Amino acid sequence: MRYDLLKILLVDDNHHMRVLLSEILKAIGVRYIYEAADGTQGLQMMKNHTIDIVMTDLSMQPLDGIDFVRLLRRSPDSPNQMCPVVMITGHSTMSRVAEARDAGVNEFLTKPLNARGVLERINQIVNHPRPYVKTESYFGPDRRRRNDPNFKGPYRREDDGGAQPKAAIHEL
Secondary structure, three states, X not given: OOHXXXXXXXXXXXXXXXXXXXXXXXXXXXOEEEEEOOHHHHHHHHHHOOOOEEEEEOOOOOOOHHHHHHHHHHOOOOOOOOOOEEEEEOOOOHHHHHHHHHHOOOEEEEOOOOXXXXXXXXHHHHHOOOXXXXXXXXXXXXXXXXXXXXXXXXXXXXXHOOOOOHHHHHHO
């Protein structure tokens, strides 16, 4: 992979975290690294530069990572709705991860950061991109990561008739 061609935007209100992430990226050969101290500045940076991947912290002020991703994915004046996003967080509770996933995050990276984790997320985005899905309530990468060989039907959600209700499963 030509890491030297990637343009990566780091969005984090912690200067030290941006420096650490920037050094990891430079060590793997990334030459084009842009930085923003919050989501608002990140969106403006994306309007001024072509960005290939965004790496953003979840907890920031005044605009946190989830709100940043929501605006990136859903705003009519978004600079790049389909830009892959890696959410960096020390708050890896299932509810926050689900909230970020539902906002349209492509990948997650938990703190403390290490070079292996950064490389794995970049490689996942570049080498195994997920298709984007647009519905009335969601726009972002397909949230389904695995294929269920036992699934039968055109849809995979219970609310659209794709899965059998739990009661019906127990009756079989």
